Amino acid sequence: MIAAADQRSTPVSVVGAKRDYISHSAITTYQQCPLRYRFKYVDALPETVVSSALIFGGAIHSALEFHFTERLCGNESPSLDQLLDVFQEAWQGRATDYEDIRFGKGEDHNSLSALADRMLTAFRESPAVASDDIVIGIEEELRGELIPGVPDLLARIDLLTTTSDALVITDFKTARSRWSQNQAENSSSQLLLYSELARRLMPDREVRLRFLVLTKTKKPTVEAFNVKVNRRRSHRTVLVVKHTWRAIEAGHFYPAPSPMNCPTCPFRSECNAWTGD
Numbered sequence: 001m002i003a004a005a006d007q008r009s010t011p012v013s014v015v016g017a018k019r020d021y022i023s024h025s026a027i028t029t030y031q032q033c034p035l036r037y038r039f040k041y042v043d044a045l046p047e048t049v050v051s052s053a054l055i056f057g058g059a060i061h062s063a064l065e066f067h068f069t070e071r072l073c074g075n076e077s078p079s080l081d082q083l084l085d086v087f088q089e090a091w092q093g094r095a096t097d098y099e100d101i102r103f104g105k106g107e108d109h110n111s112l113s114a115l116a117d118r119m120l121t122a123f124r125e126s127p128a129v130a131s132d133d134i135v136i137g138i139e140e141e142l143r144g145e146l147i148p149g150v151p152d153l154l155a156r157i158d159l160l161t162t163t164s165d166a167l168v169i170t171d172f173k174t175a176r177s178r179w180s181q182n183q184a185e186n187s188s189s190q191l192l193l194y195s196e197l198a199r200r201l202m203p204d205r206e207v208r209l210r211f212l213v214l215t216k217t218k219k220p221t222v223e224a225f226n227v228k229v230n231r232r233r234s235h236r237t238v239l240v241v242k243h244t245w246r247a248i249e250a251g252h253f254y255p256a257p258s259p260m261n262c263p264t265c266p267f268r269s270e271c272n273a274w275t276g277d
């Protein structure tokens, strides 16, 4: 870790068990379903069920992290077999944390292993990966106060690189289909928040934001999307966090059922039993 910006403690019970910070993921969870936020962060209920997509995405992330860690160490890029070994190890490590993995239709561990093989092959061959940028951090944690009165934001940055004139924040994504530039711009709230913290790390450098998107298609693609750092949108994103936090702090926890979120929610039985307390 190259910077743990601000170690100020802001213990607030609704921020979550053993936490004194908020994350973009927690904010997003609340925005998608306030009751799910409560079950996960406030009540810290065990999660026994998980979607295969979550485990798969995490295991692909681990393989990419290994690739860039080897570059950071000045080593040769890992072989496909090495990346697949990291993928399998990460899959096993994550899978043992749950009692039930919910696979999609026609999916199983073997089909997802074959998909990982195709995706990591595409990753190794992608020009988007063969850049001269200098890797300075992988899974970097940055932390700091963005809004007075709101707990620190903790950012975990997938990949931090430098060019001759800029600091580049890259977020890895696995997606069902190819992204458009518009989709990248619309998904940029997390990166915009992270850019506010990264700016403090190297105040003299321009901060650039980038998604590296690997598709889970029959013929996987790997594409990089640069996202504009727009101060007006950054400010708006910070304000959204502020108002979301105010709702969390006030204890507004209620179910927000949706066909997108409920099928993979690990708290469905607790949700059914919820009586509004």
Ligand code: SF4
Binding pocket: 033, 035, 036, 255, 256, 257, 258, 261, 262, 265, 266, 267, 268, 271, 272
């Ligand atoms: S089942 Fe749906 S409504 Fe209930 S907590 Fe989970 S996401 Fe929210």
